[in-house]
Amino acid sequence: MKLKYDVVIVGSGIAGPIVARNVAKEGFKVLMIDKKAEIGTPKRCGEGISIGAFKKYDIPYDKRFINREIYGAAIYSPSGYKLEVKHNHVAGVILERKIFDKMLAYYAAKAGADIMAKTEAIGLIREDGKIKGIKARHEGNSLEIYADVIVAADGIESRVARWAGINSFLPPHELDSAYEYEMIIENIPDPDLIHLYFGNEIAPRGYVWVFPKDEDRANVGVGIAGDNPRTAKYYLDKWIKENNIKGVKILEVNVGGVPVGGFLRELVKDNVVVVGDAARQVNPIHGGGMAEAMEAGTIASRYITKALEDENLELLKGYTEEWWSKDGARLMRVLKIRKISEKLSDDELDAAVQALSGADAESLISGDYKKVFKALIKNPKVLLKPKLLKLLTEAI
Ligand SMILES: Cc1cc2nc3c(=O)[nH]c(=O)nc-3n(C[C@H](O)[C@H](O)[C@H](O)COP(=O)(O)OP(=O)(O)OC[C@H]3O[C@@H](n4cnc5c(N)ncnc54)[C@H](O)[C@@H]3O)c2cc1C
Known part of the structure; x- marks a missing residue:
């Protein structure tokens, strides 16, 4: 089957739906596909995001995906010294990402975008040396999706950028390995705070996090340097044991890679635009990528809309320039500090x-x-x- 759109977006995580919503809102024909049978599931995330992201990126503060409101953070040193900040206002939230991602796709659909779950991009359509769209598979059927602009929002394992000829190789040192349990935990020190534990024996280059979803339920995870000879699971299980964590019952296991440096230089190639984890747009100190994916998606949307309005795809390149001049420059400074602080x-x-x-x-x-x-x-x-x-x- 052949389909024709102005924009096809591969990946309905965070970055994809932001682009889909913003561009569809301007009246363009947008299709967003995701290989997951259920958008948002499974999740690979600690689900923590600052409260400011909702207003900044025009996302409704919808109780359906706000799992718990958080008032601050406690940071623990290797020997257990504690640094705490607690506000009398909500500082951030722990989301329910399985619902959040689905709702972001819903907002994109409400803005006019078409959405197809269980649809996997398997290659690019090239004609006369030009990229014309995406080849995909849906329920055993082949699809050819023609589009003027192709958005690679396909996350850490992105293949779309590579197919387009962008060098998206990520050396292991620029990757953190993360391992997380959503679990019952009886002794959360204060369930209104997120808790971060640092130390070279606790989490080399990273930290252990406890992000409460309830009084006695939390995402408890660890991120460590990807080239560490031991696994992230080893460090997490060790931390749970050594800290005498009580009542552990594991409800979910999440494993994933977090790109913490090595941001993609080339965010646009011809008519292919790369956003979010696919472009390694993640904060290299704390590994949070949702707000960065929203930011990049917002910038990319503006250039995609302008390029389509003016029928000039050269304008897409403005996204690379703008992202690198603001967010890229900021994240490069963060990376420099991370490399020293590690x-x-x-x-x-x-x-x-x-x-x-x-x-x-x-x-x-x-x-x-x-x-x-x-x-x-x-x-x-x-x-x-x-x-x-x-x-x-x-x-x-
Ligand atoms: C364990 C862990 C904990 C984390 N905790 C936090 C946190 O607390 N806060 C935070 O801000 N960030 C966190 N992050 C990072 C955050 O999850 C990502 O930065 C964020 O999801 C990036 O969004 P994205 O849209 O770029 O990619 P994703 O959310 O990964 O979405 C990519 C989508 O593309 C789809 N896809 C991939 N390939 C194809 C294909 N070929 N065809 C069709 N669909 C495809 C996937 O199914 C997926 O739905 C964490 C990451 C990990 C691994």
């Missing part, structure tokens, strides 16, 4: 957590790393190695 010893992490204030924790959570590291450098309690101090001073 060299901190457990003693230095202990000293840092002891030295920082609740306000610093707030800056840390909101991504203002510069402020935090400035405070650290100035603090006489934190004696960093001279080389580390020099690198940090240069980075900020």
Whole structure:
């Protein structure tokens, strides 16, 4: 079967539906496909997002996917020193992503986009040397979806960008391995906060997270450097055992890769546009990618709409330029700081957590790393190695 659209989007996670909704809203013919039989399921996510994302990206604050409201965070050093910030207003939420992703697709459909679940992109249609669309498989049938613009929103395992000739190779060092249980946990220290545990023995280069979904149910996960000889599961099980976590009953297991660096240079090739995890647009310090996928999807939508309105696909390239000049530049600074902070010893992490204030924790959570590291450098309690101090001073 042959279909014809202005835009075909591969992937209905976070980035895909944002683009689908925004471009369909402008009156263009949009189709979004996903290989999942049920959009949103299975999920691979801790499901934490800051409250600001809803307003910024025009997403309804719908109780159907707000699992729990969160008022702040507690950060724990290797020896157990704690840094806490708790507000009297909601700072973030733990989503139910299986519903959230489906609802994002629903909003895109309400804006006019067509959606096809259980439809897998298997290649590109090329004619006379030009990319003309996507070949897909749906319920055992072959589909040819012709479109002026093709959006690769197909996540960490993206193949669409590679098919288009974009170098999307991700070295293992730029990837974090994540392992997470959604589980019953009786002793959540404070279920109104997210809890983050740092330490070189706890999670090399990463952290253990406890994101409460209930008083006694949470996403408990770990992210570690992808080239670590041990598995993320090893570190998570060790943490659960060593911390005497009570009443563990595992409801769900999530395993996944998180791109933490190596952002794609080339976000557009001919008429193919790459967004979200497919473009490695993830915060390299905390590994959160939902807000970044929304941001990239929002920028890409503007250029896709303009290119279609002006019938000039060259305009798509503006997305690469705009993303790199703002978000890319910001994330490159974050990456630089991450590369330095991963060299901190457990003693230095202990000293840092002891030295920082609740306000610093707030800056840390909101991504203002510069402020935090400035405070650290100035603090006489934190004696960093001279080389580390020099690198940090240069980075900020
Ligand atoms: C364990 C774990 C915990 C995480 N926790 C958080 C967190 O708490 N907060 C946060 O902000 N981020 C978190 N992230 C990262 C976040 O999940 C991603 O950054 C985010 O989902 C990226 O959105 P996306 O739309 O780019 O890709 P995805 O959400 O991965 O969506 C891609 C979609 O493309 C579809 N697809 C792929 N290939 C094809 C194909 N060939 N044909 C059709 N469909 C296809 C997939 O089925 C999928 O639905 C976590 C990641 C992991 C692995």
